[in-house]
Amino acid sequence: MKHIIGIDLGGTTIKGGVIESKNLIKQIVQNTEANKGGETTLNHLKEVIRKLRTAETKAVGIGVPSVVDSERGIVYHVQNIRDWEEIHLKSILEKEFDMPVFINNDANCFAMGERIYGLGQNFENFVGITLGTGVGGGIIQKGKLLSDMNCGSGEYGEMPYLDGILEDYCGSFFFTKKNSNGYDIMQRAEKDDNKAIEIFDEYSKHMAILVKMIVLSVDPQAIIFGGAISNSFHLFEKKMYDNLTDFPFPNSIRNLKILKSKLQNIGILGASALCY
Structure with missing residues (x-):
């Protein structure tokens, strides 16, 4: 074998x-x-x-x-x-x-792993996003990793945003600015701590911006989140969708699948x- x-x-x-x-x-x-x-x-x-x-x-x-x-x-x-x-x-x-x-x-x-082993097997065109210290991305089109010149496509975290870059607001730095970390805030939110829930509500607004950037650039069938912060997907999913209602092309959001990776290792x- x-x-x-x-x-x-x-x-x-x-x-x-x-x-x-x-x-x-x-x-x-x-x-x-x-x-x-x-x-x-x-x-x-x-x-x-x-x-x-x-x-x-x-x-x-x-x-x-x-x-x-x-x-x-x-x-x-x-x-x-x-x-x-x-x-x-x-x-x-x-x-x-x-x-x-x-x-x-x-x-x-990460994107290729999803394509071969994970939820990406169900899609020919999707974007895999890792949410951790940084925010990285890989683009799958027609079942294959997008070919590019310098390995930079899909790096949405580097996009200019507010007073920095999108990674500052969608990666772990967002939570450290709250004098804590994502895991602790997640645990508090799961125990109905109002302050922690508010932090995730704020986080969901930034994640909606990330989704909009992805859809406007490649309009995929799906976005698959991985990385440590994706474990809190259940805490920001609904509010993230609420912040997508003003998207100028409603069908793009309606047809889009936003998922959390299920893969280990x-x-x-x-x-x-x-x-x-």
């Missing part, structure tokens, strides 16, 4: 797994040790691949939190890994392991989806 390795490369940990027939059958976690420099992180990445590789392994997919030249597999300006300003990761790993290696940024991996699955 053919195996695919998926690697979720973060600033703190490297999470890797073996996929067999679309099932995650093995996974390991390795410290990135990013503060020691890029060579140390690269060696840890190679170690993870060696531990996961079997005679049945056919390809490796890697998701990274940065800009990627996905055609050539060059990773640029990884903020959380020292000395990774430009690393030709694809060529390095293909030479080391003699198998195909596919690399993209983590938001695109999406970082690993999404990276492996690059290999399909």
Whole structure:
């Protein structure tokens, strides 16, 4: 049975797994040790691949939190890994392991993971959005990841908005400005804390703006939210829809599905989806 390795490369940990027939059958976690420099992180990445590789392994997919030249597999300006300003990761790993290696940024991996393994199987055209420290996005059109020049399409969080960018209002920074964090505020809101509910009502207005930007740019069949903040979807979903009633093209909202991802281990699955 053919195996695919998926690697979720973060600033703190490297999470890797073996996929067999679309099932995650093995996974390991390795410290990135990013503060020691890029060579140390690269060696840890190679170690993870060696531990996961079997005679049945056919390809490796890697998701990274940065800009990627996905055609050539060059990773640029990884903020959380020292000395990774430009690393030709694809060529390095293909030479080391003699198998195909596919690399993209983590938001695109999320969208691909949904397309191959998750709710995105039901849609040919959708946008996957990760809601966490940042707000990243991946665009699927005609069943495939949108091809772009610099891995920047779908990065709606970087759009100018109010006194900053949309990420400031749809990512975790919105909650830290309230002298708390999203998880604590979610717990309070679920216990009917009025102040916490008001915060999510405010958050829903910003999320409606995000939805409007997505619909006006690509008009997808669906938007699928993932990431830590998406766990509070039930707290902002209704008010978000209420703030979409003034959209100039009502059918676009009426026909749009806005969903929360159901996948576990999406970082690993999404990276492996690059290999399909």
